[in-house]
Amino acid sequence: MARSDALQGFLDAAFVAFDQCAQDLRSRRSMGQIFTHLEAVQSERPDIGKRLPVCKRHLDEALTIKTDRRAIEVLIERFKALEPLLEWKWRQTYDSSASENFLMSHANTLIVGPGGLEDREDVWIGATLMAPNVRYPDHAHPPEETYLVLSEGEFQSGQSNWFSPGIGGSFYNSPGIKHAMRSGKKPLFALWALLPEQPQH
Numbered sequence: 027m028a029r030s031d032a033l034q035g036f037l038d039a040a041f042v043a044f045d046q047c048a049q050d051l052r053s054r055r056s057m058g059q060i061f062t063h064l065e066a067v068q069s070e071r072p073d074i075g076k077r078l079p080v081c082k083r084h085l086d087e088a089l090t091i092k093t094d095r096r097a098i099e100v101l102i103e104r105f106k107a108l109e110p111l112l113e114w115k116w117r118q119t120y121d122s123s124a125s126e127n128f129l130m131s132h133a134n135t136l137i138v139g140p141g142g143l144e145d146r147e148d149v150w151i152g153a154t155l156m157a158p159n160v161r162y163p164d165h166a167h168p169p170e171e172t173y174l175v176l177s178e179g180e181f182q183s184g185q186s187n188w189f190s191p192g193i194g195g196s197f198y199n200s201p202g203i204k205h206a207m208r209s210g211k212k213p214l215f216a217l218w219a220l221l222p223e224q225p226q227h
């Protein structure tokens with residue numbers, strides 16, 4: 027089985043970008059394991075590409091970023107090449123911690139992971155796009171998670187205050203920790219990589 031050039035090209039760029047940007051040792055260990063898993067290719071779902079209205083309004087702007095980090099530039103270029111193959115979806119559940127405009131103003135896509143472009147259970151890598159002035163709901167999940175932020179916007183993890191990682195910023199969410207994000211005057215765009223606890227053999 028072989029990956030499409032678009033997907034392999036994106037994953038290669040993601041490997042370099044996470045390696046350069048993720049400094050937390052827990053993230054570095056997690057990302058190392060994630061990319062080791064990804065050496066085993068799994069099947070790619072054909073013809074699933076689908077955009078949501080927020081993508082049409084804000085994705086181009088979100089992907090027009092200024093950075094002097096070559097790894098981020100390459101990552102964005104590879105994401106653009108991959109994006110037509112991706113299925114963008116609304117989050118299924120949210121509560122009153124989300125802003126009222128949340129539903130029509132966000133989109134998530136899973137690049138690898140359950141129901142993603144490469145449909146697999148052992149790792150998840152995806153992206154979130156939000157229009158300006160949107161707050162994502164508080165949420166938590168068992169897998170640990172590393173974010174790679176590719177826009178302005180604020181994030182919150184556990185008991186932390188809101189913080190702005192900036193383009194190329196990265197942070198780690200431990201298993202089960204509550205976290206959230208919110209956009210300001212510009213769209214928010216971020217990648218996230220989750221590593222579920224692996225079944226014991």
Ligand SMILES: [Fe+2]
Nearest residue numbers: 167171205218
């Ligand atoms: Fe998360």
